[in-house]
Amino acid sequence: MVKSMTAYAEKTVEHDGLSASVEIRTYNSRFLDLVLRLPANCRQFEAAIKQWITESIDRGRVECALTVKESRGEAVPRFTVDTARAAGYHAALVSLQEALGIPGPVPLEMVARFEGVITPTEPDRPCETELAVIQEAVLSALADINVMREKEGAFLEADLTQRVGAIETAVGTVEKASDGLVDACARQLEERMASLLNGTVEIDESRILQEAALHADRCDISEEIVRIKSHIAQFRAAMADGESCGRKLNFLLQEFNREVNTMGAKTVNSGVSATVVAMKTELEKLREQVQNVA
Numbered sequence: 354m355v356k357s358m359t360a361y362a363e364k365t366v367e368h369d370g371l372s373a374s375v376e377i378r379t380y381n382s383r384f385l386d387l388v389l390r391l392p393a394n395c396r397q398f399e400a401a402i403k404q405w406i407t408e409s410i411d412r413g414r415v416e417c418a419l420t421v422k423e424s425r426g427e428a429v430p431r432f433t434v435d436t437a438r439a440a441g442y443h444a445a446l447v448s449l450q451e452a453l454g455i456p457g458p459v460p461l462e463m464v465a466r467f468e469g470v471i472t473p474t475e476p477d478r479p480c481e482t483e484l485a486v487i488q489e490a491v492l493s494a495l496a497d498i499n500v501m502r503e504k505e506g507a508f509l510e511a512d513l514t515q516r517v518g519a520i521e522t523a524v525g526t527v528e529k530a531s532d533g534l535v536d537a538c539a540r541q542l543e544e545r546m547a548s549l550l551n552g553t554v555e556i557d558e559s560r561i562l563q564e565a566a567l568h569a570d571r572c573d574i575s576e577e578i579v580r581i582k583s584h585i586a587q588f589r590a591a592m593a594d595g596e597s598c599g600r601k602l603n604f605l606l607q608e609f610n611r612e613v614n615t616m617g618a619k620t621v622n623s624g625v626s627a628t629v630v631a632m633k634t635e636l637e638k639l640r641e642q643v644q645n646v647a
Contacts, residue, residue, distance in 0.1 A: 354503070354506065354592075354593075354594070354595050354596075354598070355506040355507070355509050355510035355513065355592050355598060355646055356499075356502040356503055356505075356506040356597070356646070356647040357501075357502050357505030357506045357508075357509055357645055357646065357647065358379055358380065358381045358382070358412065358413035358414075358502070358599070358645050358646065358647045359379060359380060359381065359502075359505060359645060360377075360378075360379045360498045360499075360501040360502045360505065361377070361378050361379075361498075361501065362376075362377050362494045362495075362497035362498045362501065363375065363376040363377070363494060364490045364491075364493040364494040364497065365490065366486050366489045366490040366493065367486075368482070368485065368486045368489070369482045369486070370423055371421060371422070371423065371482065371483060371486045372421070372422045372423065372486075373419065373420070373421050373483075373486040373487045373489075373490040374419070374420045374421075374422075374490065375417065375418070375419055375487075375490040375491050375493075375494045376417070376418045376494075377415065377416070377417050377418075377491075377494045377495065377498050378415075378416045379410065379413045379414065379415050379416075379498060379502070380413060380414040380416075381413065381414070381644055381645055382412070382413050382414040383412075384412065385407065385410065385411055385412055385413065385415070386413070386414040386415065387403055387406060387407075387415050387417070388414070388415065388416045388417070389402060389403070389417050389419070390416070390417065390418040390419065391419050392419065392420065392421055393473040394421070394431040394473050394474065395419060395421055395483075395487070398483075398484060398487055401484065401488070402417065402419070402487070402491055405488065405491050405492060405495065406491075406495065409492075409495040409496075409498070409499060410495070410498070410499075410647075411597050411647070412597055412599055412600075412647045413647055417491070419487065419490075419491075421483065421486075421487065431473055431474040432471055432472065432473055432474060433471070433472050433473075433474045434470065434471055435469055435470055435471075435472070438467070438469050438470055439464050439465070439467075439470045442464050442467045442470065443459055443464050446459045446463070446464070447459055502647060505645075506646070506647070509642055509645065509646060510592055512642055513588075513592060513602075513639060513642055513643070513646075514589070514592070516635050516638055516639050516642075517585055517588055517589065517639070519635050520581075520585065520609075520632055520635050520636070520639075521582075521585050523628050523631055523632045523635070524578060524581050524582060524585070524632075526628050527574070527578065527616065527620075527625050527628050527629070528578050530622055530624050530625045530628070531573075531574055531575070531578070531620075531622070531625065572619050572620060572621050573619070574615070574616045574619050574620060574625075577612045577613075577615050577616045577619075578616075580608070580612050581609065581612045581613070584605050584608050584609050584612070587601075587605055588602060588605050591605070597647050598646065599643065599646035599647050602643045602646055603640075603643050603644075603646075606636060606639055606640050606643060609636055609639075610633075610636055613629060613632050613633055613636060614633075616629050617629040617630075617633075
């Protein structure tokens with residue numbers, strides 16, 4: 354099945370006084386690249402969220418932003434104040450003031466800025482209620498992401514199928530044009546020899562055929578045609594498969610290019626050369642589209 358790597362979804366779930374909002378964006382990437390943006394008080398859920406994403410998406414860049422609030426709209430307060438540490442910092446600052454002869458009180462915001470005075474609270478074990486709300490939001494958003502990826506993938510598959518069909522037609526044209534290659538080479542060689550010798554020397558027909566056969570063998574593209582037909586069949590099978598097919602399609606396109614380039618280098622038929630150029634154009638369009646296939 355062809356799936357696009359580009360999609361967007363957002364979901365908000367409210368339960369037991371908590372509201373979890375998830376926004377997920379997916380983009381093109383050769384591998385699975387996760388970027389999570391979580392509130393400080395939800396960092397303990399990072400491993401679980403990554404697992405849910407990797408179980409649903411196996412390729413592409415995934416950006417997931419999570420916000421957890423109380424249902425009435427205020428952020429969930431989870432901070433701890435270390436009063437003893439704050440008193441120690443304050444006493445040190447007062448002592449420094451006296452030593453330097455600086456008048457005035459020590460500002461509260463100065464004490465609060467010191468490390469460890471105010472810290473986010475991370476519970477020893479995840480809050481089951483909070484985790485359940487986050488899981489429901491993330492999984493719902495991932496389900497929407499996959500629906501969108503499949504819809505986009507259907508359009509991609511239609512375009513890829515049409516372009517592969519055009520290449521298959523072109524291969525058939527090349528195959529027909531390549532029939533009788535030995536006879537064509539023999540005629541060309543005989544005409545050139547006759548033009549150069551201008552009837553002064555008798556032309557050995559058997560020698561002409563032998564040279565033509567050698568030349569035709571060097572220009573033979575039947576093996577390339579067979580391999581391209583095989584690649585076309587594999588390309589279609591990969592798109593029909595239920596698994597992620599982006600990497601396989603990309604590999605097959607590399608093989609397509611190799612065979613088509615060899616055909617272009619070998620052929621002596623101007624009509625075949627023009628068809629090969631058209632095939633290269635279709636292959637480039639295929640390559641651009643496959644970059645977005647998951």
